[in-house]
Amino acid sequence: MSFTLAIVGRPNVGKSTLFNRLVGKKLALVDDQPGVTRDLREGAARLGDLRFTVIDTAGLEEATDESLEGRMRLLTERAVDMADICLFMVDARVGITPTDEFFANLLRKRAKHVILAANKAEGRAADGGVIEAYSLGLGEPLRLSAEHGEGMSELLTMLMPLADEFDERATQDMPETDVAVGEDDEDAPRIPTKEKPLQIAVVGRPNAGKSTLINQLLGEERLLTGPEAGITRDAISVQMNWDGVPIRMFDTAGMRKKARVQEKLEKLSVSDGLRAVKFAEVVIVLIDAEIPFEQQDLCIADLAEREGRAVVLAVNKWDVERHKQQKLKDLRESFERLLPQLRGAPLVTISALTGKGMPRLIEAVMKAHEVWNRRVSTARLNRWLIDMVEAHPPPAPAGRRIKLRYMTQAKTRPPGFVVMCSIPEKLPASYSRYLVNGLREHFDMPGTPIRLWMRSQSEDNPYKNKKKSIPSRLNKHIKPKTDFYG
Numbered sequence: 009m010s011f012t013l014a015i016v017g018r019p020n021v022g023k024s025t026l027f028n029r030l031v032g033k034k035l036a037l038v039d040d041q042p043g044v045t046r047d048l049r050e051g052a053a054r055l056g057d058l059r060f061t062v063i064d065t066a067g068l069e070e071a072t073d074e075s076l077e078g079r080m081r082l083l084t085e086r087a088v089d090m091a092d093i094c095l096f097m098v099d100a101r102v103g104i105t106p107t108d109e110f111f112a113n114l115l116r117k118r119a120k121h122v123i124l125a126a127n128k129a130e131g132r133a134a135d136g137g138v139i140e141a142y143s144l145g146l147g148e149p150l151r152l153s154a155e156h157g158e159g160m161s162e163l164l165t166m167l168m169p170l171a172d173e174f175d176e177r178a179t180q181d182m183p184e185t186d187v188a189v190g191e192d193d194e195d196a197p198r199i200p201t202k203e204k205p206l207q208i209a210v211v212g213r214p215n216a217g218k219s220t221l222i223n224q225l226l227g228e229e230r231l232l233t234g235p236e237a238g239i240t241r242d243a244i245s246v247q248m249n250w251d252g253v254p255i256r257m258f259d260t261a262g263m264r265k266k267a268r269v270q271e272k273l274e275k276l277s278v279s280d281g282l283r284a285v286k287f288a289e290v291v292i293v294l295i296d297a298e299i300p301f302e303q304q305d306l307c308i309a310d311l312a313e314r315e316g317r318a319v320v321l322a323v324n325k326w327d328v329e330r331h332k333q334q335k336l337k338d339l340r341e342s343f344e345r346l347l348p349q350l351r352g353a354p355l356v357t358i359s360a361l362t363g364k365g366m367p368r369l370i371e372a373v374m375k376a377h378e379v380w381n382r383r384v385s386t387a388r389l390n391r392w393l394i395d396m397v398e399a400h401p402p403p404a405p406a407g408r409r410i411k412l413r414y415m416t417q418a419k420t421r422p423p424g425f426v427v428m429c430s431i432p433e434k435l436p437a438s439y440s441r442y443l444v445n446g447l448r449e450h451f452d453m454p455g456t457p458i459r460l461w462m463r464s465q466s467e468d469n470p471y472k473n474k475k476k477s478i479p480s481r482l483n484k485h486i487k488p489k490t491d492f493y494g
Contacts, residue, residue: 353455
């Protein structure tokens with residue numbers, strides 16, 4: 009999905025009808041009565057060759073209190089802040105109302121890109137409303153009929169250049185991952201530059217101290233903090249330098265279990281945090297020392313590992329821990345038991361409030377980034393593989409011994425290895441884990457995700473499934489020896 013489009017406007021202008029048309033399904037309720045949509049709904053939209061995320065919002069109303077309308081407006085404003093593009097919809101048959109004018113002013117201040125759409129614009133009866141829409145000062149209105157599909161090609165024309173801009177920006181921000189390597193490639197990792205800094209995401213449950221940690225690393229109070237959970241509502245990017253190394257750090261909103269995410273605001277925050285993980289090279293999973301390794305902590309760490317990012321676990325609020333030695337021992341035991349896929353990942357105790365442990369955290373992040381870029385030569389890998397097989401030979405399913413012939417590194421960021429073997433589909437997962445753990449220990453690659461692929465040497469053989477028919481055809485033309493010797 010290249011960008012996010014939020015459809016906003018006052019109640020009953022046709023937002024949900026357009027949402028359903030863009031996603032190709034009737035996901036949102038549609039009715040003549042205003043106020044049917046009360047929260048946010050996301051969908052995967054398709055318009056021509058464009059693929060993007062579309063958000064259907066509640067109708068904008070001028071309520072700012074704790075009433076239902078006030079909460080609905082807060083949700084919609086949050087969607088405006090998060091969206092790359094806002095499609096502001098007005099009713100061409102009703103004309104421009106004071107509410108439309110109020111929210112046009114709001115969008116001018118808060119939205120990055122605004123497209124003004126005059127809906128229900130089919131027929132001459134809508135001409136007056138379309139002309140009146142010019143008075144909002146948001147440019148030429150797009151004539152639209154969400155119900156009949158009119159104006160979709162014009163909308164596509166308006167979105168195309170914006171989509172190209174977002175694609176270019178995403179390409180610049182997206183880290184290089186799964187980089188193919190060859191024997192002649194340099195072993196040194198990519199050095200972060202000002203144009204391509206080292207990208208770090210700080211993730212964790214609400215109120216773990218993520219914004220406080222980033223403020224401490226920055227040396228200034230740039231991000232809003234407080235005792236209340238959920239102050240950070242979206243992923244915020246900040247630039248800094250660590251001993252001359254350019255860093256871009258993402259502060260993300262707190263993630264909770266799906267069942268506990270009651271507010272739609274928080275659901276948006278979680279999806280924003282997940283996107284930040286994809287843009288990171290190193291992920292700092294921040295854990296509260298008072299309630300460590302809850303289910304959501306484990307899910308966040310596992311997500312980062314599955315995305316192939318280097319992981320550092322930071323245990324915050326260590327300054328208030330009374331029994332530090334015993335607590336640290338318990339934490340390490342829980343970590344090894346609950347997150348075996350991140351075996352050996354750095355676990356650093358810190359206090360984001362006082363700054364204690366910051367040098368150790370920075371050192372752990374830089375080490376994790378270096379390991380994430382690690383290269384191992386084919387010669388070293390195969391000497392190691394021989395020792396591993398001799399120490400613990402692979403099983404022999406149905407009496408056929410699986411032969412591991414040779415090994416090479418195919419990728420880095422994270423490290424990925426290919427093992428050529430006889431019958432790879434029969435090799436159990438336990439033996440693959442044995443090899444991965446051995447790689448971590450022998451080549452000093454603690455904690456980083458390691459990808460291991462088993463391949464058969466005959467997979468690239470074009471004659472693998474062909475019968476050896478050439479010799480048999482030749483035999484037909486060879487006469488018995490008695491013909492030659494009489």
